[in-house]
Amino acid sequence: MQAPKNTFKSRLLAGEMLHGLWMSLASPVAAEALSLVGFDWLLFDTEHAPVDIAGVQPLLQAAAVGTAAPVVRPAWNDKVLIKRLLDIGAQTLLVPFVETAGEAQAAVAATRYPPEGIRGVAGSTRASRFGLTGDYFEVANREICVLVQIETGAALGRLEEIAAVPGVDGIFIGPSDLAASLGHLGRPGHPEVQEALRTAAERLARIGKPAGILATKAEDAIRYAEWGYRFVAGGVDLGLMLGAAAALRRQVSEAAAARA
Numbered sequence: 001m002q003a004p005k006n007t008f009k010s011r012l013l014a015g016e017m018l019h020g021l022w023m024s025l026a027s028p029v030a031a032e033a034l035s036l037v038g039f040d041w042l043l044f045d046t047e048h049a050p051v052d053i054a055g056v057q058p059l060l061q062a063a064a065v066g067t068a069a070p071v072v073r074p075a076w077n078d079k080v081l082i083k084r085l086l087d088i089g090a091q092t093l094l095v096p097f098v099e100t101a102g103e104a105q106a107a108v109a110a111t112r113y114p115p116e117g118i119r120g121v122a123g124s125t126r127a128s129r130f131g132l133t134g135d136y137f138e139v140a141n142r143e144i145c146v147l148v149q150i151e152t153g154a155a156l157g158r159l160e161e162i163a164a165v166p167g168v169d170g171i172f173i174g175p176s177d178l179a180a181s182l183g184h185l186g187r188p189g190h191p192e193v194q195e196a197l198r199t200a201a202e203r204l205a206r207i208g209k210p211a212g213i214l215a216t217k218a219e220d221a222i223r224y225a226e227w228g229y230r231f232v233a234g235g236v237d238l239g240l241m242l243g244a245a246a247a248l249r250r251q252v253s254e255a256a257a258a259r260a
């Protein structure tokens with residue numbers, strides 16, 4: 001048996017546009033269902049969603065049913081969290097709050113077996129198909145995809161340095177945190193934030209590094225793709241559910257009011 005290939009990484013590096021969905025519900029049912037609707041990737045968040053490592057494994061198992069590649073965001077740029085996510089089979093990680101090239105190097109090192117990095121070795125994990133693959137140790141390092149998240153003005157100032165770190169495959173800009181860092185908490189749509197997002201994509205395109213972002217509505221996702229973002233989460237599972245529920249509630253209430 002061969003070790004799993006990382007199709008997210010190969011497609012990203014081939015320059016494909018990858019449409020994603022941000023998953024905050026931490027629900028295996030939602031993961032399985034939404035893996036089937038045609039997105040290229042699903043982001044399982046453990047930074048702000050109520051889920052620990054043991055809860056991520058069922059999400060990965062559920063998503064394996066469909067066609068969307070899983071991406072997991074560890075709660076922090078932490079070598080132990082990263083190792084544990086890799087062991088349960090995550091191959092693409094979105095590492096939050098990277099502000100310097102040194103922090104990006106640490107994130108990459110945490111994902112690589114020695115001598116390239118410091119990942120601890122376990123023989124029988126979900127990552128190696130419980131030890132049944134013959135080639136896992138040979139291919140693991142190159143199949144792992146590291147995306148680092150830029151979320152402050154300071155990090156943005158060092159964008160090119162961070163992006164140049166070997167092993168950083170893509171840069172994700174977090175609009176909400178960047179907005180907060182730029183003095184516009186809760187207002188990612190503020191013109192100054194939007195301009196920072198636009199120029200970040202431009203700078204990354206100039207150095208040939210794929211840029212990613214999270215949008216919360218289709219029109220934002222479309223604009224970000226037009227600006228050059230290549231892996232764009234177009235919405236959040238929880239937000240979509242609430243939006244649909246609120247619209248349904250509004251529609252039936254309005255119909256009832258009209259009948260009265």
Ligand SMILES: O=C(O)C(=O)C[C@H](O)[C@@H](O)CO
Binds near residue numbers: 022045178
């Ligand atoms: O800065 C951002 O934007 C993010 O990091 C995403 C947030 O954590 C959040 O909107 C996810 O639900």
